[in-house]
Amino acid sequence: MTWRRGLSRTVRWGGALGVIALALVTADAWTALGRGASGERxxxxxxxxxxxDGxxxxxxxxxxDTWGSVSTMFHPSPEVSPTQPLSPVAVxxxxxxxxxxxxxRVTWLGHSSMLIELDGHRILTDPMWSERASPLTWVGPRRWYAPPVALKDLPSIDAVVISHDHYDHLDHGTLVAMxxxxxxxxxxxxxxAHLEYWGIPKERITELDWWxxxxxxxxxxxxxxARHASGRTLFDKDATLWASYAFLGPTHRAYYSGDTGLFPxxxxxxxxxxxxxxxxxxxxxxxxTWPDWHIGPEQAVLAHRMLRGRALLPVHWALFSLAVHGWTEPVERVLAAAGNTQEKVIVPKxxxxxxxxxxxxxxRWWPELPWVTAAQDPIVSSQMN
Known part of the structure; x- marks a missing residue:
């Protein structure tokens, strides 16, 4: 029948266009996806x-809780992103x-990017200068404000430290610029392997295992x-390691968690x-529903005590919407938890x-907004007996 032939042609053309669109998107993202390790690496x-097991x-x-994780995405907080522009301190x-x-001295540049000056050394953690945490420039989580400082205006950096290869921590555009x-x-x-593929000389790359x-x-x-995961595609889950870092100087010591759940x-x-x-x-x-991926505010305070920290600087918030909680909720809950134990918390803009x-x-540079308490939404990592 004519209508069946028309439907068949529509399906074929639609499928062909879909394949072409997927090929174009893949080509656009290809370099940013990175490259897997081979050889001696x-x-x-x-x-x-x-x-x-590979x-x-x-x-x-x-x-x-897979189903719970999916269903919660349909019920985000009304305050998941700022409604008014945020103005960082110009650096x-x-x-x-x-x-x-x-x-x-620590200069927090948003999310997990920090310039740490420790006993005469400068360390830059998880530098993220791109517009989006994505392999594509036109889709993906978009930052809420421009970087507080241009890369060209940074002082000389002794070490750039990467915690893992997720897009909000290992940014292709930033690393290529470096x-x-x-x-x-x-x-x-x-x-x-990602860095070398992007043009960073092998002799400038130091790869480490835990400890x-x-x-x-x-x-x-x-x-x-650290307790987390890695991967930049659907096919490379946990193909690279994830980590936290300790910075040990002659006089001072600092710790950066990267992304992590709580772990013994x-x-x-x-x-x-x-x-x-x-x-x-x-x-x-x-x-x-996924408390082992990210530690949450109250467990961050507990981790601070386990680590024998003197001052806690909360990071990994106030730049992207990557979960459904209100954007100010993490810091409110940290302060509430720390207030119960008299821990020192510093919250730079x-x-x-x-x-x-x-x-x-x-x-308090952030606005007063409604937020969900620990009692209402507890984040409790598993296997912590």
């Missing part, structure tokens, strides 16, 4: 104690010309465990490498420099 990964694994496997090279009086920097790029096992360390000047940088070895990190003058722990992008050893006053 792959062989070294396979020798890691964390490598099992991929990396957490000692405490991640447990998900200029001149503010780094004078060393920190205490020897330790490929000619005279610095050391420190990454977990396997992540170096391995490298030295930059007088600074020891230790790759420490945090106490080991604190016992072996602490106490830390500052812990920079992720507090945002969580939900009770994006772009603001803070010296944890001083006594910074708490400037």
């Amino acid at each position: 792959r062989a070294r990964m396979e020798r890691s104690p964390q490598w099992k 991929h990396f694994e957490n000692p405490e496997p991640i447990v998900n 200029g090279r001149q503010q780094f010309e004078t060393p920190p009086a205490t020897g330790l 490929k000619d920097w005279k610095t050391t790029f420190i990454v977990p096992l396997g992540v170096g 391995e360390r490298t030295r930059v000047g007088a600074l020891d940088i230790v790759c420490t465990p 070895a945090m106490k080991d990190i604190g016992d072996r490498l602490g106490p830390f003058d500052v812990t920079m722990i992720e507090v945002g992008q969580y939900h009770r 994006p772009g603001q420099s803070i010296e944890p050893g001083a006594t910074p006053s708490l400037d």
Whole structure:
């Protein structure tokens, strides 16, 4: 019949156009997807104690409520993103010309990007300067404000440290812009393959397994465990390692969590490498249906104590919408939890420099918005007996 022939042609043309569209999108994203490890890099990964059955694994496997995770996406908080523009503190090279009086200063640049000045060394964590946390420039989570400082206006950096290869932590556009920097790029096992593919010289890349360390000047940088995952496509889940880091200087010590759920070895990190003058722990992008992926506000305070931290600087919030909670909720819940235990929490505005050893006053730069309490939405990681 005529209508059946017409329907058949429509289906065929629609399928062909779909294939073409998918091919165009894949071509657009291809380089940003990165490249898998091979050769000696792959062989070294396979020798890691964390490598099992063709991929990396957490000692405490991640447990998900899959259906709950999907259903909650249809019920986001009305405050999931700011309704008014956020204005970060403008950062200029001149503010780094004078060393920190205490020897330790952290400039939070939003999400998990921080410039850490520690005993005369400068470390940049998970640099994210692109418009979107995505392999594509036109779709994906979009940042709420421009970077507080242009890459060209940063001071010289001794080490760029990457926690894992998810798009909001390993940004293709930013790393390509850094490929000619005279610095050391420190990454977990396997992540170096992405960097080398993007043009960063192999000799400038240091790949570490958990508990391995490298030295930059007088600074020891230790790759420490985390409880998370990795992957940039549908086919490379956990093909590279994820990590947290301890920065050990002659006088000061700092810890950065990367992305993580709560896990018992945090106490080991604190016992072996602490106490830390500052812990920079992720507090945002969580939900009770996937509590092993991201630690959540109250468990971040608990982790801070396990790590033997002196001051807690909450990170991984206030730049992207990656979960359904209100955007100010993470910091409100951290402050509530820390207030119950008298922990010191410092909350700089994006772009603001803070010296944890001083006594910074708490400037509530975020608006007063409704938020869900820990009792209403508890984040409790599994296998923590």
